Amino acid sequence: MPTDAHGHDPAITRDEVAHLAHLARIDLTEAELDHLAPQLAEILDSIASIREVAADDIPPTSHSVPLTNVFRADEVRPGLSAADALAGAPECEQQRFRVPRILGEEA
Amino acid sequence: MTTTTELMPYDEALARFDPVLGLEVHVELNTVSKMFCGCPTEFGAEPNTQVCPTCLGLPGALPVLNGKAVEAAIRIGLALNCSIAEWCRFARKNYFYPDMPKNFQTSQYDEPIAFDGWTEVTVPNEDGDGEPFRVEIERAHMEEDTGKSLHVGGSTGRIHGADYSLLDYNRAGVPLIEIVTKPVEGAGEKAPEVARAYVAQLRDLLLALGVSDVRMEQGSLRCDVNLSLRPDPSAELGTRSETKNVNSLRSVERAVRYEVTRQAARLSAGDKVVQETRHWHEDTGVTTSGRSKEQAEDYRYFPEPDLVPIAPSREWVEELRGTLPEPPREHRARLQAEWEFSELEMRDVVGAGALSSVEQTVAAGASPQLAKKWWLSELARRANETGVEITALPITPEQVAGVQALVDAGRVNDKLARQVFDGVLAGEGSPEEVVAARGLEVVSDDSALGAAVDRAIEANPDIAAKIRDGKQAAAGALIGAVMKEMRGQADAARVRELILERLS
Numbered sequence: 197m198p199t200d201a202h203g204h205d206p207a208i209t210r211d212e213v214a215h216l217a218h219l220a221r222i223d224l225t226e227a228e229l230d231h232l233a234p235q236l237a238e239i240l241d242s243i244a245s246i247r248e249v250a251a252d253d254i255p256p257t258s259h260s261v262p263l264t265n266v267f268r269a270d271e272v273r274p275g276l277s278a279a280d281a282l283a284g285a286p287e288c289e290q291q292r293f294r295v296p297r298i299l300g301e302e303a
Numbered sequence: 304m305t306t307t308t309e310l311m312p313y314d315e316a317l318a319r320f321d322p323v324l325g326l327e328v329h330v331e332l333n334t335v336s337k338m339f340c341g342c343p344t345e346f347g348a349e350p351n352t353q354v355c356p357t358c359l360g361l362p363g364a365l366p367v368l369n370g371k372a373v374e375a376a377i378r379i380g381l382a383l384n385c386s387i388a389e390w391c392r393f394a395r396k397n398y399f400y401p402d403m404p405k406n407f408q409t410s411q412y413d414e415p416i417a418f419d420g421w422t423e424v425t426v427p428n429e430d431g432d433g434e435p436f437r438v439e440i441e442r443a444h445m446e447e448d449t450g451k452s453l454h455v456g457g458s459t460g461r462i463h464g465a466d467y468s469l470l471d472y473n474r475a476g477v478p479l480i481e482i483v484t485k486p487v488e489g490a491g492e493k494a495p496e497v498a499r500a501y502v503a504q505l506r507d508l509l510l511a512l513g514v515s516d517v518r519m520e521q522g523s524l525r526c527d528v529n530l531s532l533r534p535d536p537s538a539e540l541g542t543r544s545e546t547k548n549v550n551s552l553r554s555v556e557r558a559v560r561y562e563v564t565r566q567a568a569r570l571s572a573g574d575k576v577v578q579e580t581r582h583w584h585e586d587t588g589v590t591t592s593g594r595s596k597e598q599a600e601d602y603r604y605f606p607e608p609d610l611v612p613i614a615p616s617r618e619w620v621e622e623l624r625g626t627l628p629e630p631p632r633e634h635r636a637r638l639q640a641e642w643e644f645s646e647l648e649m650r651d652v653v654g655a656g657a658l659s660s661v662e663q664t665v666a667a668g669a670s671p672q673l674a675k676k677w678w679l680s681e682l683a684r685r686a687n688e689t690g691v692e693i694t695a696l697p698i699t700p701e702q703v704a705g706v707q708a709l710v711d712a713g714r715v716n717d718k719l720a721r722q723v724f725d726g727v728l729a730g731e732g733s734p735e736e737v738v739a740a741r742g743l744e745v746v747s748d749d750s751a752l753g754a755a756v757d758r759a760i761e762a763n764p765d766i767a768a769k770i771r772d773g774k775q776a777a778a779g780a781l782i783g784a785v786m787k788e789m790r791g792q793a794d795a796a797r798v799r800e801l802i803l804e805r806l807s
Binding site: 216270295297 | 334335336340341342343349350351352353354355356358359361367368369370371372373390392397399400401404453454455456465466467468469470471472601603605606608610611612613614615
C-alpha cells in the first residue's frame with residue numbers, strides 16, 4: 197500500500213481514482229493519474245478534518261437547509277415544444293434525439 | 304441463436320432443486336404530471352412533446368417533488384403492510400446511458416419510503432381450492448421512469464448491430480414505484496403459480512388503490528423475475544438470473560418455469576448459472592442472455608442535493624391508511640359471498656385476471672353470473688386470440704354491462720350481442736352506437752315478424768299441419784326459418800307466439 201507524504205495510507209488510492217475516472221467516463225493518462233491521485237487524496241484529508249470537530253451529537257447531513265416535505269401539486273405545466281427541446285441536440289431524426297450506438301450495455 | 308439451450312423437464316428439475324424467486328415490479332403512477340416537473344404523463348403522445356428543462360436535464364433546472372406521487376407511494380406501502388419511513392431521501396443513481404438525459408436517475412437507495420411488508424396471495428392446490436401463500440416485501444421506493452430508445456439499423460432491431468439510437472424523453476421522469484420482494488422461499492413446484500398470483504394480486508391491489516392504470520402491455524406495470532436454484536431448502540441461495548420486462552401474467556408464470564428448467568439443466572451438467580440479466584421472448588417463450596452482472600454495478604449513489612428529505616408525519620400516514628381499499632383476500636372472499644360463486648367459479652375469474660373487470664361490470668348493473676359469462680367466454684376468447692390480457696381489451700366493464708342491458712331489454716339476443724362486442728372492440732363506439740350503426744336490434748315489431756311468419760307457414764305446409772294437430776314441438780323448425788329470413792335479428796319468443804297464434 198503506497199503512503200502519502202506524511203507516511204499515512206492515502207484517503208484514496210491511485211487505483212480507486214482510475215476506477216472512478218472510468219465510471220465517470222473521464223479519460224486520464226498514466227501521467228495525469230500520477231499527478232491527480234495524490235491531490236485528490238490531499239483534498240479528502242482536508243475535508244476529513246471536519247470529523248475532528250463533529251461530535252456524536254451532530255448528525256451527518258446532506259442538505260444545508262433544515263427543510264423537509266417540499267411538494268408541488270400534481271398539475272400539468274407547459275414545457276418545451278419538440279422543436280425547442282431538440283434545438284440543442286447535435287443530431288435529431290424522427291423528432292427524436294439521435295445518439296451514437298451504445299456498446300457493451302443492453303437496453 | 305446459434306447454440307441450443309439444454310432444458311431439464313420441469314418435474315425432474317423440481318425433484319432435484321428448490322427454486323427461490325424474487326420479483327421486482329415497476330409501477331408507473333397515474334399522476335397527471337411527472338415526478339419532478341409539470342410535464343404531462345399521458346401515454347402515446349408524439350415524441351418529445353412532453354418534456355421540459357427539468358426532465359431533459361438541462362443546466363440550471365431544478366426538480367420539485369410531486370406530492371401526489373409521495374401520497375401514492377405511502378398508500379402502496381401501507382397496502383403491502385410495510386413500515387413507512389419517518390424520514391428518507393432521494394439519491395442519484397449515476398450511469399451513462401442515453402435513456403436518462405441527466406446521466407443519473409433520481410431514485411431512492413438505502414432509505415426507501417416503505418419497507419418490511421408482506422402480502423398474502425392465493426395459489427390453487429391439487430384439490431382445486433385456494434391456498435394462502437405469504438410473500439414478504441423488502442421495500443417499495445420512489446423513482447422516475449426513463450426515456451424510450453429506438454435502435455436503428457442492424458438486422459434484428461435490437462441494440463446489437465444497431466447503427467445508432469433515437470431517444471424520446473416523454474416517459475423520462477414519469478413517477479415510478481419499484482416494489483421488491485424478499486427472496487420467496489418454500490414455493491417449491493408452485494413457484495410459477497406463486498409468481499403469477501403475486502403479480503396478479505399486485506395489479507388488482509394497485510387498481511383498487513387507484514394509483515396506476517396497471518396496463519402491462521403499455522408498460523405501466525413491468526416485472527423483472529429473479530430466479531435461483533439450490534439443491535435443497537436448507538442450502539445457501541444459488542446464483543440468480545434476472546429476467547427483464549416480463550410483461551404479462553402468463554409470461555411471468557412461463558418465465559419462471561423456463562428458468563427453472565434451464566438452470567436445472569446447467570447445474571446438473573456441472574455448469575454454473577451465470578449471474579446476468581436475461582431477456583424474455585414473448586413469442587418463443589424462452590429467455591436469452593443479456594448483460595453479464597459478474598462485476599457488481601457501481602452507481603455511485605449519493606443523496607440528491609436538489610430535493611429536500613421527506614418526513615411523512617404519522618398523522619398523514621394514518622390519514623392515508625384510512626383511505627386504503629379492502630385487503631385482497633378479504634375483498635375476494637366478500638365478492639365470492641356476494642356473488643354466490645363457488646370456489647371453482649371464483650378461481651376461474653381470478654385466474655383469468657378478470658376479477659376487477661367482473662366486479663366493475665357488476666357495479667355497472669350486470670348480474671354476477673352474466674358478467675362472468677361475457678368476460679370468461681366471449682371476451683377471454685378474444686383476448687386469447689389477440690394475445691393480450693383481458694383487461695387490455697379495448698372495452699370497458701361499463702360497456703360490457705351495457706351489452707347485457709341490451710340483452711335484458713330484449714333488444715338484442717346473445718348472438719347479436721357477440722356482434723355488438725365485435726363493434727365495440729373494433730372501436731365503433733358504445734354498444735348503443737354499434738347497434739344503431741350496424742342495425743343489430745332484434746325485430747319484435749309484429750307486422751314485420753307476422754309477414755315473415757306467414758311466409759314460413761306457406762313455405763312449410765307439412766310442418767304447419769303438424770302444429771295445427773297439436774305438435775307444438777314442431778314450431779322450432781318454423782322459428783328457425785323465420786330467424787333465418789330475419790338474419791338472426793328476430794325476437795325468437797315473440798316469433799313462437801305468433802306462430803302458435805296462427806296455427807291454433
